[in-house]
Amino acid sequence: MSKPSLICGSLAFDTIMSFGGRFSEALLADQLHKINVAFLVPQLRREFGGCAGNIAYNLKLLQGDPLIMATIGQDGSSYLDRLKQLDIDTRCVRNIDAAYTAQAFITTDADSNQITAFHPGAMAQSHENKVGDAGKVALAIIAPDGRDGMLEHARDCASLNVPFIFDPGQGLPMFNGAELEHFIELATYVAVNDYEAELLTERTGLSLHQIAQRVSALIVTRGELGAEIFTDGQRIDIPCVKADAVVDPTGCGDAFRAGMLYGLTQEMDWPTTGRLSSLMGAIKIASQGGQNHVPSRAEIEDRFQRAFGYRF
Template sequence: MSLLICGSIATDHLMTFQGRFRDSLVVEQLDKLAVSFLVDDLEIRRGGVAPNMCFGLGRLGLRPVLVGAAGEDFVDYRSWLERHGVDCSFVHISDTKHTARFVCTTDSSMAQFASFYPGAMSEARQIELRPIVGQVGAPDFVLIGADDPEGMLRHTRECRQRGFPFIADPSQQLAFSDGGLIRDLIDGATYLFSNEYESHMIESKTGWSADEVLRHVGTQVTTLGPDGVRILTGDAEPIEVKAAPGVSAVEPTGVGDAFRAGFLAGLEWGFGHERAAQVGCVLAAYVVETVGTQEYAFTHQQFVDRVRTAYGEQAAADVAAHLSTVS
């Protein structure tokens, strides 16, 4: 059995300008805008929803399969992921395009100039899942995260046609998708992941009520930021799990991806929804306390201790039973 994680692969290039952009702008001349800014630093961070989730799964001792498209510049990133337990054998490498890239400069007032280059991500639509499954085995789940929309649609339809259980996680693509596309991406999903705002956007764009959305998916998992997570399944009682306590928040980017990784790890370990969500919340806590989506670290004992502090002895014992077998 395998766990396929499909989604964007990208790098973030983040720069800081100590002044204010507005001091260099002449309102009457914006149609002739041509300015440059001397920045003080450059941070290059690994990103993309699929590698972020795969990294978290790898930290918990699983070996997820990364499915996505990148450029020939993916070499160093691939090495990093493989060192952290991620199978990158099936990443599509473009012959002509660079890996997707987000470039952003932030000034002292937190104003930003940013651009996103999709690059090789647009070739995700060329990836077929069947040959991958033929080599790694039948999937426990195929998670379909934000990516090239045509690629997301192809993966979703293939999962339905071949009977692969899939998880719909359209996240950032919701804002750019119409109701028909969103309905196609989530209908028949075993799980639907979103944050609270995105859950309302799904209802608004699809025209489905909250109950109708739930009738089209097996389980809806909605993250609630610092309030934790809510899990709805058919006629079962709602499950609400509080976020892990004692968090020193630094940077929220990638927190949702980490939660998903922890939740999926819990499912792979055979946990019920509540326990799986607790694992997700603890992994998310590590990310929010760190600058960068894949810069956090912990020993397995530290992770178990944090589960114990947040959710009690039994939760810690359940998690330890799985992590104790992983080096």
């Protein structure tokens, strides 16, 4: 029986609203010290999100075996029901009755400016989960989550000899240079986007080359420019796959990470793993939200062959 991939990260609800005007027309520059404004948002949608949920969703599309380690609150039953319907293992999802599930409230204006309010809720208790409770796993990923949970899960993986991907994402600013360097020392792989790579090098004082020397591979995604994988003293350039449409970048990084998890657990070479990851990001960007794209495994395989000339 194959071992699952442990996905440590957040489960969250994203409430996304569209304001037809411009924030700049409602905010007076000389009155910013006493703001009292309301925006009419006739368009609203609620999405299932959070890094752990998005990664697990995409890994399941590839017919991988995700096991989520996360926390939800008193309002999280609908998310649990969804994961169970998708046949995603939720035995390591802890319910925090005294909190709400993490959620983001995002309002976008006509110029694509955004005002976001984020409530961490149950995510702040993620450290109550223990990696050892997951049993035997093939690989783990430490994705954005509660600060204490990320630190503890990394230490747990290292002590249990569980290889893991350190994926700090938007959680990176929570950690100082010494803490980030400690994550790198414990991790098997590090995955960041280009902005996060700059912040990581700035805070740790380490160059990308020095970080790559401390892990089996350093992966840096660069949006429409593709990605770079630094491993065994070489750099592998991964091309960006042309998307059918560019609709919403939300969750593209998570889709990319799912491709990495699948490629690594299937012992694919790095060029193939990187290309599959790139393809998963391109498939996601053509849909709204992080979990609304629904390609079959066969469709993913066919798209990979069309893009790269061979099957994974």
